[in-house]
Amino acid sequence: MMDNESLKTLFFETYHGEEIVNCIQCGSCTASCPLASMMDYGPRQLFALAREGFMQDVLSANTMWFCVSCYGCTVKCPRDISITDHMYALKKMAIKHDLKNPKSKMPMMYKSFSDPVKKFGKITDTSVIFRYAFFHPIDIMKNSRLAFNLAKKNRLEILIHPIKNLKGFKKVMTKALELEKK
Amino acid sequence: MKESIPKIGVYVCHCGSNISGKVNVSEVVEYATGLPNVESAQEYKFMCSDPGQQLIISDVKEKGLNRVVVASCSPRMHEKTFRLATQTAGLNPYYFQMACIREHDSWVTENPEKATLKAKDLVRGAVARVAHHEPLTPRVVDINPNVLVIGGGIAGMQAALDIADAGKKVFLVEREPTIGGNMSKFDKTFPTLDCAACISTPKLVAVGQHKNIELMTYSELIDLKGFVGNFTATIKKKARYVDASKCTGCGICSEKCPSKKILSEFDHQLTYRTAIYTPFPQAVPNTRVIDKEHCLYFKKGKCKACEKFCEADAIDFNQKDEIIDVEIGSVIIATGFKTFDPTPLTQYGFGRFKEVYTSIQFERVNNATGPTSGEITTKDGRKPESVAIIHCVGSRDQNHNKYCSRVCCMYSMKFAHLVKEKTGAEVYEFYIDIRSPGKGYEEFYNRLQEEGTHFIRGKVSEVTDIVDDPSDQGKLTVVAEDTLARKVRRIPVDMVVLSVGLEPSEGMQDIARMVGFSLDSDGWINELHPKLGPLATASDGIFIAGCCQGPKDIPDTVAQAQGAAGSALSLISREKLAIEATVSVINPNRCMGCLQCENVCVYGAISYNPALNVCEVNEALCKGCGNCASTCPNKAITVKHFNNDEIMWEMEGILSN
Amino acid sequence: MKYGFFPGCTYSSSAGYKESTEAVSKILGTELIEIEDWNCCGATSYWSTQDIPAYVLPARIMALAEKQNLKQIVNVCNACYSTLRKAKEKLSKDNELLEKVNISLAEEKLKYSGKVTIRHYLEVIVNDLKPEDIKKHVNVDIKDVIVAPYYGCQLNRPWGDLDNPHYPTMLDRLCKIIGAGVLSDFSAKTSCCGAASIMPHNKECLSLNQRIVSDALFKGAKVISTICPLCQLNVDASQLKLNLTKIPVLYFTQLMGLAFGLNERELGMDKLIVPFKI
Structure with a gap:
């Protein structure tokens, strides 16, 4: 695991996290956040920790995994900090530096989404849910009534029609991943 | 009487450690000693201090110096000081040159060696220049002892009263139909809770009655010409359609006016007024005014109810706007503020929820002359059980005004006290700091x-x-993070007060252009110096007071008003004034009358003489900016003290290392 | 008028978004030309996990549109709209990133130059058409269909240039144009539906949806209208678990279709979970 100081440098320099030094800790982000009640720290407190260098605490928090990308915080921030983008950055850092929070189910949700994209270039709701169900079956069982309802209305698309130039698409994505790792 | 052989004294200032912390002063002094025409070079801790100036004076006398160079701060800071010292020593004040080795050198140079080198260069330039200076004589002008005050709020009223009490004539111009400004809308004032009306109404009356104050309400400045001590202000007195000399202020006209549903500006849209109206009962003057836009007679050509009932025969539908000129020597700007309009912050629901008030509206709610006669009730007449006061609405916010409005915390707490006292409701103050x-x-x-x-x-x-x-249906929920308790709170309340910040009044850009001062990026007036010239502007004779310079509370506003009045009095009491001799001269033999200089002169100092087909400079108006000289295609214009010779020698000096 | 069209992955399995959009665009003459061989935009999942691929996915879509000589890309999903626009804005400011994206796309002989404009179909209808051009197709009086106009989050945020980011009115105006009743005081119009978090965090997201549905009901709405497939699914499906009066959740295109005299089957409204009955 990287030390706090290097993680902070990475967050500030590679991911433009440096703008959080402008934060006045007003909490309008946390107050606008639809899922703040679930978070270990609200975004406000997360930034307070990050700028003082407690990056390991930050990256092992569940906060960013509860971000639903509604941008409610970003448009209200009196210091114009692009909070949602920082949440993305912290998620990416947590994954890359292996600090991802085991308490959150979201990494699995994202994986269930990106797997069919990698394979077919597209998703369907059903393809994502099926994959996710494999890891968290209870969440799906709780929604059996919905599944039944959708099936009845012919809205469960089990099959994904892959994109036509799948071969080319895969080459593009392989290249992108290659550049990502550099 | 240019001295044949220059004998120059050079003085290098330490400025405490401001300069000597970077520049090796002794090395510069030693270097200066060896420069051409330099008779003596010395260093001193603070050249601007009395002993520092004495050094110059005694050297001139004892060593027979005839030119002075001081290497210290910016000329903006102390050029006047050292010119005066040079003059006191018996030399022409323009036989002095300043080398700026603080702002241009020690403050902005990292490396001490480079800073020292640069200081030497600058001193060399100044020495080369001063040898070619020409003696100039400052012009002396008469000062008109009258003062114009723009804005009749507490700042303008206070300044006008102080000047008038000193026996000088004041023209007080106010845009609204009454003086009193924002303060007359307030209820109590923090932190002493004394009633705003009780302390401001006597001022309104005093202004209205003062024999030295010529009050022009419902009037606007439309032009200002001239220069310090001798301005001409053009003022538009808007037609009131009521003859002020006849109107007794009885109010029968308003009672009979059929247009009754006009939102009151004074009550900030919480009540209605009539088309012929006075903003509030204690208005000064109490002459009514007809709002042409809403008057039935002006709109449809029929009605005249006011005229019918006016026993004093004061209504005059044929009144016209009047343009008048007044001569003054000094101007005080006291245009105050307006409150931030929170409509764009849709997340606070102003305009959408009827129980969301701005702070200035809430002042009216609390005021005995306001819509509820001072009682705090919801619009449907209930006593609130809980009230939320939201700080920093539109302030400290990059999306709106980035500055702190300074007064909101305090007035918000005043509201909390009043709500508690009058209703017993729970009060929630949502603040950042x-x-x-x-x-x-x-x-x-x-x-x-x-x-x-x-x-x-x-x-x-x-x-x-x-x-x-x-069970909270009908209430408003206020959502915020309680950052100290670390909890998101959703608090149901009956009323919400938005503590809106302050903004510069409407039309400041126009006044700035007319009067000749600059505004900062937020629109407030730039003072001459943030520490040492808070009440003056870059234009001589123009002073500022109150919120036009930036948000401030009543005590600070009144203090500034009295300060500005003092500054204006100090100026006009001098009767005569010496003005910088650094003005443009046009050589009529070279001028072709092309008028390009006239085009670029922002002070209106250049005019064309058709008889001779040349342009001429009005020295009284010229500020010596040099725009004309650099524009003239035929090199017919020189600026005194900045002629080509002087500038070339200075450059020669700097570059001759 | 011709537009490039990016339907997005959930378009065809949604509750009639496809049927109604196709029907309405035909009537309005807004020709939507599907981008050939489009892929998934990547959405939040990619923004949250990867740097370069998150840009390559939307850039490929935009590059395909450029190749087809399409000047504008119309979206019907808020997340797609936001992803494409976000990628475009970032790529216009970051040359190094742009280069990496184009190196990747070159594998498929594609090139992204940033020439396309990103649009949402709602905004196309409101901004590109004159009210009378919409009004002239209205032949059913739907004034009794009182609409709670629900915008969700990612159309107006974070940009805030199409409409007010907290209290937009674009859909309100469209409802009025087509003669529907519209709530003037719907406070939950940009509240969050929980998006992809609804599966893993069902309980918390249900309470978010409860606020949306109960505000619509309390203010007297007969339907909620949405502009995004995920919003529609969440607000519609949540009602299976909420102990509230049921209120149908219609796409704005279905609402327009009704006003234009199309029947419910033509508009795919039989696929709604909470059935539309009025």
């Missing part, structure tokens, strides 16, 4: 804590009518 720097202010904060006000540190993200508990 409490700012209470003033005499008795922190104590007031403490008092409010003891009164049981809930202080919640968090910026409100939303005011909504969505309630989580059905």
